Amino acid sequence: MSTARALLARDVRLAWREGGAVGVALGFYLIVVVITPLGLGPDLNLLARIAPGILWVGLLLAALLSAGRIFDNDYEDGSLDVLATGPLPLTVVAGVKCLAHWLTTGIPLVLLAPFLGLLLNIPLGTLPSLVLAMLAGTPAVSFVAGIGASLTLGLRRSGLLLALLVVPLYVPILIFGVSTVTPYVTGPNTIWPPFLILCSLSLASIVLAPLAAAAALRTALR
């Protein structure tokens, strides 16, 4: 347990010190949301209707930007070799690193989202459910990104390949994430069914993604 905590603390500290990845993700998210109304024109009703979708799509793309770094740096400087000889199973190492990605990228993006929502004329009443849905859904975003990051480890310019691999897996998160924010689309006037599915997606990926990522890491380390 203390070894897992040491790894988590190191990864968070590294992300904080290096700063770049989180900053780029936040900046990218801001830009995507800002240019969308410019492309669509000043129809406030239209913007309000599509705001949850734009906020979710932007968040997924922004999170992907820094996903490559989950394992890349440790792979390049040899730390991953040493991590693999540690007392933690590689599965747990992978899980902890995905968790660090969620803490350092997922949460900052979620905290930025309501402010960006204001730019899209999102109804203020939906902001709590937006933040709640994103907090529940972003763990799945980070852990699934971990699978892609481990599969593309060691490839040059792996960013695009990573996106191709991972974005299809994001479809359920996107669907249930958006329908949590806009309950009138789904029928019953309650956010709970899609929200609970979102939670289950996150829980399932927290359990399953580290297994897949560790298997890919083991192959990459050979």
Place this chain on the structure above:
Amino acid sequence: MQSPFNVSLAAHDIGCERGGRTLFQGLSFALAPGEALLVSGPNGAGKTSLLRQLEGLLPLAAGRLSVTGAEEDTPVAELCHAVGHLNATKTSLTVRENLAFWADFLGNGDGDLADALAAFGLEPLADFPAGLLSAGQKRKLALSRLYAAPRPIWLLDEPSVSLDAHAVTRLDRAIRDHLKAGGIAIVSTHVPLKTEFDHELSLGLERAA
């Protein structure tokens, strides 16, 4: 300085295959506590691959490894310290933070950081970001990891690369101290070390074109 170790390691007929090519096969050795093995051979003979097999990163194509003296069920990898071609240092952490992390991660923090910093004379640089270190200093930092968490088996792959003469002497002394404490060292090197190796393994290019 370190708790005396009492682990012996033996390899029985191990083989290694990379990309369909057999690098070596039928390799056996047995190391008792306090013994050292020198791995030599031309480039591409499989020295690094052998060390990575012991580290548990590469699968054995044949044969098996056995360890006695350790708790049962402990994988060989968890008894090993491996210092390879890459230094595994984080450029934005200080020297001390780098070592402290490995001490926590590899050994639950029961290694002695002061010892680790002193081993290769890194105390004056302790609060310096590792990114500003020279290649030789980074190497010393990687080697200091050996002291951050006590482990009985040292796997050193060309440990003397980019070290100055003085540091190579320190490295030599570190290996000898480790052996005296009952540890095992498996070293692949082209630079002659003063350490007396009890065994030598010479890998050849069996399929040399």
